[in-house]
Amino acid sequence: MVDSRSIISKDSRAVGVVIVNYKTAELTVECIRSLSHERGLNSFKVIVVDNDSQDNSYEKIAAAILAEQWEKWVQVESSGRNGGFSFGNNIAIKQFMKDENSPGFIYLLNPDTVVRPQAISQLVLFLNDNSSVGIVGSRIEDANQIPLHSSFKFHSWITELDRGFSLGILTKMLRPWISSESISSGAEKTDWVSGASMMIRSSVFDDVGLLDESYFMYYEETDFCFNAALKGWECWYVPSSRIVHFVGQSSGINNTKMKKRMPSFWFDSRRRFFLKNYGIFHAVLADLTWFTGLASWKLRNVIQKKRDYYPPFFLRDGVENSFFYWFKLSSRGKR
Numbered sequence: 001m002v003d004s005r006s007i008i009s010k011d012s013r014a015v016g017v018v019i020v021n022y023k024t025a026e027l028t029v030e031c032i033r034s035l036s037h038e039r040g041l042n043s044f045k046v047i048v049v050d051n052d053s054q055d056n057s058y059e060k061i062a063a064a065i066l067a068e069q070w071e072k073w074v075q076v077e078s079s080g081r082n083g084g085f086s087f088g089n090n091i092a093i094k095q096f097m098k099d100e101n102s103p104g105f106i107y108l109l110n111p112d113t114v115v116r117p118q119a120i121s122q123l124v125l126f127l128n129d130n131s132s133v134g135i136v137g138s139r140i141e142d143a144n145q146i147p148l149h150s151s152f153k154f155h156s157w158i159t160e161l162d163r164g165f166s167l168g169i170l171t172k173m174l175r176p177w178i179s180s181e182s183i184s185s186g187a188e189k190t191d192w193v194s195g196a197s198m199m200i201r202s203s204v205f206d207d208v209g210l211l212d213e214s215y216f217m218y219y220e221e222t223d224f225c226f227n228a229a230l231k232g233w234e235c236w237y238v239p240s241s242r243i244v245h246f247v248g249q250s251s252g253i254n255n256t257k258m259k260k261r262m263p264s265f266w267f268d269s270r271r272r273f274f275l276k277n278y279g280i281f282h283a284v285l286a287d288l289t290w291f292t293g294l295a296s297w298k299l300r301n302v303i304q305k306k307r308d309y310y311p312p313f314f315l316r317d318g319v320e321n322s323f324f325y326w327f328k329l330s331s332r333g334k335r
Helices: 025-036 057-067 085-098 119-129 157-165 168-173 202-208 220-230 264-278 280-304 314-320 323-333
Strands: 014-021 043-050 074-078 105-109 113-115 133-141 188-190 197-201 234-245
Touching (some): 025 043, 025 113, 043 057, 057 074, 133 220, 157 280, 197 202, 202 220, 264 314, 280 314
Parallel strands (some): 014 043, 133 234
Antiparallel strands (some): 133 197, 188 234
């Protein structure tokens, strides 16, 4: 259980908003613009971290802040290097946490998002009403207001088994252990929420620490929620808070439309999550079930002449970036 004394913060109404930009200056400015409409309802400040975009993003965002007269509540910082999503977020989080009037909540927000009215208020209200909850996430919608999956079960060898085979009857059998196919219309407890819109009680950082910078991109919010759960903090999905997410605009990854190969950092992050949080045996089992299932799925698609919606060379890249492959490389290095 969480000690109720640990949730006392310097300002339980204030929110520190963190936006990490990488070559998406125009989207970042529009994201800030959507936040400006929330100023009358919430007490918050925004720190935009430019992750060494090298495309004049820093200058464009700084100019927009001055032109729109946002300088009293928005500032832009340069990271100095592109150290990844966690690295960029941590720069702003540390700055918020060391302030004399540090905010009670830290809100991680993707640059390729637009905040709907009262999105921040709903998350703050839920956290203030539920002292055992440390992390909350929004309902995420596409540009047509269609909800996207944004709350999930923790990854495990069982979720990898289901993801690999993508077989209806198997999914039904594994239902208690995998994420629901439906999207809840009401608030519900979950394992982890999308880092595109995730609000964290500042006290959670005291218990868990900052985001793990060993993840360049992806799996970092899952890892953080996993470790927060170990400390007794609950994670909830709060659909009364709504944001629009232009998926893939900031990362370049959109699983349903990708024509390029999945970047190696995605596989690196997946491997790290399993090894760090479950150990070698579970990591091996997760790889075995995923690769076996995915190979089976691809064979079925060839036979049934169905469209393969995975990125090019996904199975091969997965194997080459798996625990097995890296174990083989490390074994050679020891000789």
